[in-house]
Amino acid sequence: MAPAPEAQRGIPPLPFASPPGHDPALQDFLEQASSRLCAWMASAGQRPPLPGLSLMPAVEPAQGAQPADQLLADLQLVMDGAYNPGHPGALAHLDPPALGASIVAELVCAGLNNNLLAEELSPTLTRLERSLMAWLAERLGLPPGSGGVPASGGTLSNLMALVTARRSRNLAACSEAVVLASADAHVSLAKSLAVMGLPAEALQQVPVDATGAMDSAHLERQLQRLAQRGIPVIAVVATAGTTVRGAVDPLPAIATLCRRHGVWLHVDGAIGAVFALSDAHRSRVPGLGQADSLTVNPQKLLGITKTSSLLLLAEPRLLETAFGTGLPYMEPSWGGGHGGEQGIQGTRPAEVLKLWLGLRQLGLDGIEALLDGAVARRRALQELLAAIPGLRLVGGPLHLLAFTPEHGDAAAAERWSLAARQRLLEHDLMLSRPLYRGRHHLKAVLGNPHTGSAELERLAALVAATLPATP
Numbered sequence: 001m002a003p004a005p006e007a008q009r010g011i012p013p014l015p016f017a018s019p020p021g022h023d024p025a026l027q028d029f030l031e032q033a034s035s036r037l038c039a040w041m042a043s044a045g046q047r048p049p050l051p052g053l054s055l056m057p058a059v060e061p062a063q064g065a066q067p068a069d070q071l072l073a074d075l076q077l078v079m080d081g082a083y084n085p086g087h088p089g090a091l092a093h094l095d096p097p098a099l100g101a102s103i104v105a106e107l108v109c110a111g112l113n114n115n116l117l118a119e120e121l122s123p124t125l126t127r128l129e130r131s132l133m134a135w136l137a138e139r140l141g142l143p144p145g146s147g148g149v150p151a152s153g154g155t156l157s158n159l160m161a162l163v164t165a166r167r168s169r170n171l172a173a174c175s176e177a178v179v180l181a182s183a184d185a186h187v188s189l190a191k192s193l194a195v196m197g198l199p200a201e202a203l204q205q206v207p208v209d210a211t212g213a214m215d216s217a218h219l220e221r222q223l224q225r226l227a228q229r230g231i232p233v234i235a236v237v238a239t240a241g242t243t244v245r246g247a248v249d250p251l252p253a254i255a256t257l258c259r260r261h262g263v264w265l266h267v268d269g270a271i272g273a274v275f276a277l278s279d280a281h282r283s284r285v286p287g288l289g290q291a292d293s294l295t296v297n298p299q300k301l302l303g304i305t306k307t308s309s310l311l312l313l314a315e316p317r318l319l320e321t322a323f324g325t326g327l328p329y330m331e332p333s334w335g336g337g338h339g340g341e342q343g344i345q346g347t348r349p350a351e352v353l354k355l356w357l358g359l360r361q362l363g364l365d366g367i368e369a370l371l372d373g374a375v376a377r378r379r380a381l382q383e384l385l386a387a388i389p390g391l392r393l394v395g396g397p398l399h400l401l402a403f404t405p406e407h408g409d410a411a412a413a414e415r416w417s418l419a420a421r422q423r424l425l426e427h428d429l430m431l432s433r434p435l436y437r438g439r440h441h442l443k444a445v446l447g448n449p450h451t452g453s454a455e456l457e458r459l460a461a462l463v464a465a466t467l468p469a470t471p
C-alpha cells in the first residue's frame with residue numbers, strides 16, 4: 001500500500017498499490033475476489049435465475065477504512081442477491097452469462113483506468129478501439145474505410161446515429177423532420193427523439209407484415225407522401241432483430257428505397273447484427289452492409305460483459321462532424337481523432353478491451369458455434385411448442401421466440417402470462433412477459449449456452465399444463 005504523504009503522518013496508509021514494489025495485499029485481495037466469483041459461477045445451477053429478496057450490505061462508508069475481509073463479505077451479499085444469468089433456465093432476456101476473457105479484460109480495464117476521451121490518456125487502447133471498429137464494420141459488410149465508436153448501450157448508439165444522420169442532412173434546426181421505423185422497433189428510438197428535442201409524432205411507424213418485418217411497400221408510399229408534402233426525413237431505421245420476436249426487416253429493399261429518396265438508413269442491429277460475424281449465419285440478416293449506420297450489441301448474445309455496444313458507420317468521419325467540439329484542454333490529436341469527439345460520451349472506459357479479448361478467445365469458430373447453439377435451441381423449442389394445441393407462436397430467424405394462447409381476450413392472455421411465468425419460475429425457468437400487439441406473451445431468449453434439451457422439454461411440458469384443455 002502507498003504510505004500516507006508527508007503532511008498526513010499519523011493517518012493509516014491509503015489503499016492504492018504502491019509503485020514500484022509488488023503489493024501482496026492487492027494480489028491477495030484480487031485472488032480472493034476471483035475465488036468468490038468463480039464459486040458464484042460454479043454454483044449457478046444451485047441458485048434460481050431470479051433470486052428472492054436478500055440481505056443488503058451496509059451502504060454508507062464507515063468512519064474508518066474497512067479491511068479487505070469485510071469488503072469481500074459485503075461483496076458476497078451483493079453476489080448472493082444478484083440475477084443469475086448462468087443458470088440454464090435463465091431464458092428471459094438478452095443478458096447471457098459472461099465470457100471468461102471478457103471478465104479478465106474488465107478487471108484489467110479497471111486496473112489500467114485509461115480514458116478513451118483523449119489519445120494521451122489511452123494511447124494503445126485508442127488505436128485498438130479504432131482498429132477493431134474498422135475490422136468489425138468491414139466484417140459486417142460495411143465498405144472499406146468504415147468504422148465507428150463504442151457506446152454504453154444500444155440506446156446511446158441509436159441516439160448517436162440519429163444525431164449524426166440529422167447533422168449530415170443539415171436538419172439540426174428543423175422541427176418538422178421525421179424518423180421512420182417499424183411498429184415493432186425498439187423504444188430507444190422514442191427516447192432518442194425526445195433527447196433530440198423532437199415531438200413524439202416525429203417517430204412515424206411503418207406497419208409490419210405477418211412475420212413482424214417492416215412492410216417495405218408501405219414504407220415506399222410513406223416516403224413518397226412525405227416527399228410530396230416537403231417533409232424532410234432524418235432517417236429510416238430498419239431493425240435487424242426485433243426485441244420481442246427477433247424479426248428482421250427487409251434490409252435490401254429498404255436500402256434501395258432509401259437510396260432512391262436520398263434518405264439515411266440506420267440499421268438497429270442490437271440483437272441481430274452479430275449473426276453477420278459468421279459466414280454460416282450472415283444470411284439471417286442480409287443487407288446489413290448497405291446501412292449508413294449500424295448499431296451492434298455484443299453484450300446481448302456473445303457474452304461480452306456490459307456494456308458493449310457499437311455504432312458503426314460507412315463514413316465514420318461524420319461522427320466528428322456531429323460531435324466534435326475541439327478539446328481545448330487536451331493536446332491535439334496525433335492524427336486519428338480523440339475518442340471524446342466521436343460521440344456523446346466524454347470520459348469512457350476502455351470497453352473495447354473486453355470485446356477484443358472476448359472475440360479473440362471465441363475465435364470465428366467459437367462465434368459460429370455460439371450462434372449455432374442459439375438458433376438450434378430456438379428451433380428445438382419452436383418444435384416442442386408447435387405441438388401444443390391452442391398456442392400461437394411468434395418468432396423469426398434468430399434466437400427469440402414468443403407465444404400466447406390462441407383463444408381468449410387480452411385480459412385472459414394477461415392472466416395466463418402471469419400464472420404461467422410464476423409456474424415456470426417455481427421450476428427455475430425464467431421467461432419474460434412482453435405485451436406484443438395488445439396481448440401478453442411469454443418470451444424465451446435462447447442465447448444462454450448452458451440451456452439444454454432437458455430445460456426446453458420441461459418448459460414445453462409446463463406451458464402445455466397452463467393451457468385450458470382444448471374442446
Ligand SMILES: *Cc1c(COP(=O)(O)O)cnc(C)c1O
Nearest residue numbers: 153154155186188243268270271
Ligand atoms: C436492447 C435493444 C436496444 C437498446 O440497447 P440497450 O443496450 O439496452 O440500450 C436497441 N434496439 C434493440 C432492437 C434492442 O433489442
